[in-house]
Amino acid sequence: MKSYRKELWFNVPSRRGFVNITPQVEDALRESGVREGICLVNAMHITASVFINDDESGLHQDYEKWLEALAPHEPVQHYQHNRTGEDNADAHMKRQVMGREVVVAITAGRLDFGPWEQIFYGEFDGRRRKRVLIKILGE
Amino acid sequence: MKSYRKELWFNVPSRRGFVNITPQVEDALRESGVREGICLVNAMHITASVFINDDESGLHQDYEKWLEALAPHEPVQHYQHNRTGEDNADAHMKRQVMGREVVVAITAGRLDFGPWEQIFYGEFDGRRRKRVLIKILGE
Amino acid sequence: MKSYRKELWFNVPSRRGFVNITPQVEDALRESGVREGICLVNAMHITASVFINDDESGLHQDYEKWLEALAPHEPVQHYQHNRTGEDNADAHMKRQVMGREVVVAITAGRLDFGPWEQIFYGEFDGRRRKRVLIKILGE
Numbered sequence: 001m002k003s004y005r006k007e008l009w010f011n012v013p014s015r016r017g018f019v020n021i022t023p024q025v026e027d028a029l030r031e032s033g034v035r036e037g038i039c040l041v042n043a044m045h046i047t048a049s050v051f052i053n054d055d056e057s058g059l060h061q062d063y064e065k066w067l068e069a070l071a072p073h074e075p076v077q078h079y080q081h082n083r084t085g086e087d088n089a090d091a092h093m094k095r096q097v098m099g100r101e102v103v104v105a106i107t108a109g110r111l112d113f114g115p116w117e118q119i120f121y122g123e124f125d126g127r128r129r130k131r132v133l134i135k136i137l138g139e
Numbered sequence: 140m141k142s143y144r145k146e147l148w149f150n151v152p153s154r155r156g157f158v159n160i161t162p163q164v165e166d167a168l169r170e171s172g173v174r175e176g177i178c179l180v181n182a183m184h185i186t187a188s189v190f191i192n193d194d195e196s197g198l199h200q201d202y203e204k205w206l207e208a209l210a211p212h213e214p215v216q217h218y219q220h221n222r223t224g225e226d227n228a229d230a231h232m233k234r235q236v237m238g239r240e241v242v243v244a245i246t247a248g249r250l251d252f253g254p255w256e257q258i259f260y261g262e263f264d265g266r267r268r269k270r271v272l273i274k275i276l277g278e
Numbered sequence: 279m280k281s282y283r284k285e286l287w288f289n290v291p292s293r294r295g296f297v298n299i300t301p302q303v304e305d306a307l308r309e310s311g312v313r314e315g316i317c318l319v320n321a322m323h324i325t326a327s328v329f330i331n332d333d334e335s336g337l338h339q340d341y342e343k344w345l346e347a348l349a350p351h352e353p354v355q356h357y358q359h360n361r362t363g364e365d366n367a368d369a370h371m372k373r374q375v376m377g378r379e380v381v382v383a384i385t386a387g388r389l390d391f392g393p394w395e396q397i398f399y400g401e402f403d404g405r406r407r408k409r410v411l412i413k414i415l416g417e
Contacts, residue, residue, distance in 0.1 A: 001417050036142040044392025046331045053185045059220030062228050080336030089340050102328050105274035110380040114183025135383035139140050175281040191378050192324045197358030201367050245414035246377050253322025
């Protein structure tokens, strides 16, 4: 069994944002040499997500608005967590809706995707350096 | 390491619906011959889900109502994504709540499940042919 | 390929609660002897979650409040599922938001985590014995 590990680093300049990381995951897969197996991609931080959906800017605006309605940033004092001096409690909620990780099948050396599947890093508490882990296992 | 791949095809006749796919996943597991490993089951489309929960019709009605309250289909012009000519933005939201994929342990040649765990395909934008991927890895 | 399986048992004395199970998962990883691979941790019950987030009590209070707003326990007759004699339909909703499972990379014999990642059992219908499955695969 082959095993390959790579970190991706981000510093999203705004509080929230979505970054298409599919090309970087494909690069890692090529580097791994794995032909049959799985690829785990996960946020290493608990106020960020990795998820699979469509690369369509209108949809991303919809996600932003929808997540803000489900778990508003303001008022920050609404959250107990923010009494620790943080202002990112809402980001911990948004991350749970969007998910921590994706597991993608690898078939014949490629990410085994449907027609519109793209992998995104979802940042909910940006303006700092944060990481995503790619772990590839197979043969 | 053995590797096995199978696609399931669906054409749900209504916009939304839940389909218990546990028997098909069990079939795939038998066909794979894997005794110890994991089974990844994921929607290959971004307006559908694969999730594990109870096969109880009342609960499925509750999910339908709850998801529609969290991310209403109407008014369709509420969503930026629908300006592309689609009317399925809500389906992209519902899919995030219910999830893209499940990873199930395989032990002694069986899906290693608790008493009530069943695997479902969740359709949020039906009336078209769509796929689920089953990928099984192990020995 | 090595394969290791372990169950954790819980009996949370209240309806809802979060239990940090990171030490137990680390114990299982040591027992498995796996150095490179993956660790699947999943609830075996459909009214409970396994998720990764921060071990901060204020945040856990926020999750409790937020989940109760998204999927209220009361009125129990609001849910079709509860006509079966259950009163836990809300628990099935909360579990979908928080997720069934996590997949964690194993690198050099350790859970490959970012600085704040901790694994939790999330109970939404407690006061009974329930299980979590740990399945470790690798070399």
